[in-house]
Amino acid sequence: MSFMKDKGLADLSLKKEVNSPLQKKMFFDILRIRRIEEEISRQYSDQEMRCPVHLSIGQEAIGVGVSANLKPGDYVMSGHRSHAHYLACGGNLDKFIAELYGKETGCTNGLGGSMHLIDKSAGFLGSVPIIGSTISIATGLAFETKRRKKSNVTVVYFGDSATEEGVFYESLNFAKSLNLPILYVCENNEMSVETPFSKRRHQQQKIVDIANSFNIESLCSDGQICEGVYGNAKYLIEGIRCGEGPKFIELMTTKLVEHCGPKIIGMESEGVCDPLTYYKEKLLNDKIIIQKDIDVYEMDIQEEIKKAFDKAKKAKFPSRDKLKANIFYKGEK
Ligand SMILES: Cc1ncc(C[n+]2csc(CCOP(=O)(O)OP(=O)(O)O)c2C)c(N)n1
Known part of the structure; x- marks a missing residue:
């Protein structure tokens, strides 16, 4: 079931080409992110991951559909619920899991945890849990790329509550005034x-x-239907690349987890669309994938996830010096 029919949302996906390799890639990306977060949920009670976690379960189609339009050199920023965004744009799994365990091999050297992910090699310039904060930072990034006449697009993800912060309005005004390349x-x-x-x-x-x-x-638009997200984002991002300035997309979605913590609530109420189940059924029906492909992929993901958790657990915590290195307050003399 889709939000689209109920709410009359935009669906440009039908006008845009979505081919089977892309469909498979997007489906497997959603599946991979789901399995990674389920493992976090399972292992969280061992209390070795000491940071709060805001899981993306139920919302994965958004990061995956948007990221499928990104090119090397583009930038991504996010907020407290950023796991799917990080993984979908090519963030490194080993570094991600190590970050949750607070280890020096983590993407933020173990200093940030789940809500402060940074991976420059993936163009993921950071997540920050202060609601709305990365909207202005990402707008600044887009300003800088425009000033240097670079062609990169910046994407910034945020939740509906961030639109209640003043910084949202200031950023939109600034981006429109200077025609900045940001989604x-x-x-x-x-x-x-x-x-x-x-x-x-x-x-x-x-x-x-x-x-x-x-x-x-x-x-x-509907945030649960990956191809719809992809098509709408493609339309907007192509416009940004052509110099049309900032664009905005609101994606209606449902989280299938508690606000903060490892508990998966699932699809309690009728009419809730799980992006993974929906896409799996669609691609099986359309004969884009067969069950055997999924089974093989599931085994590969499990192995990849197990290795990442094993490595993270064995890695070292950051040294005392590294823990102190970037703090401004040096204490009383
Ligand atoms: C400036 C600020 N105010 C309040 C909070 C506390 N807080 C943490 S998450 C959250 C709500 C987030 O809702 P939303 O942005 O819609 O994202 P969701 O959690 O639904 O994905 C709030 C108010 C905060 N982190 N930052």
Whole structure:
């Protein structure tokens, strides 16, 4: 089931080419991210991962569909719920798991944990849990790429609550005024911790209309259907690459996990669309994949995940000197 029919959302995917190698890649990317996060969920209670985790389960189609449009040299930034974004844009699995374990081999050298992932080699310039903070940092990145006349596109992901921060409005204004090459991606799961969207905004207000009011081309679309996300993001990102300036997309989604922590809630209510189940059934029906492909891939992923966890557990914690290296306060003399 799709949000699209119910809410009249944009679907440009039908107008854009989606071929079977790309479909397979996107499906396997969603499956891989799901299995990685399920393993985090399983091992979390051992209390060796000491950072809070905000799992992306249920929202994976967004990072995967958007990332399928990115090129080397593009930049990605995110917030507290960033695992899927990091992995989808090519973040290194070993470094990611090691980061959750606080080890020096982690992508942020074990100093950041789940909510501070950085991997320059993947163009993932960072996640920060202060709501809305990376919207302005990513806007600054886009400003810098434009100033240096580079062709990179910057993508920044944030949740619906971030659109309630002043920095969101300032950033959109700045990006539009200077025609910056940035895609703002709002993952609207209609919750801010325990407060539903309906209690935070007037019923008539839509996030996509805020971006439209800055004269930024904006779409609202279903975030659970990967090909739809891909097609809509493709349309917007191509426009950005052609010099059309900032674009905005609001993706309606559902997280199938508690706000923070390892608990997977699953599809409790009727009508909830799991992007993994939906895509698997679609590709099996359309004969793009067969069950045997999935079984083989599942085995490969399990092996890859096991190796990453084993390596992370055996790795060293950062030394005391490294822990102190980047702090400004040096203590009383
Ligand atoms: C500036 C700021 N205010 C409050 C918080 C506490 N906080 C952490 S997550 C969160 C809600 C996040 O909701 P949303 O951005 O919609 O993302 P979701 O968790 O639903 O993916 C809040 C308010 C924070 N991290 N930063």
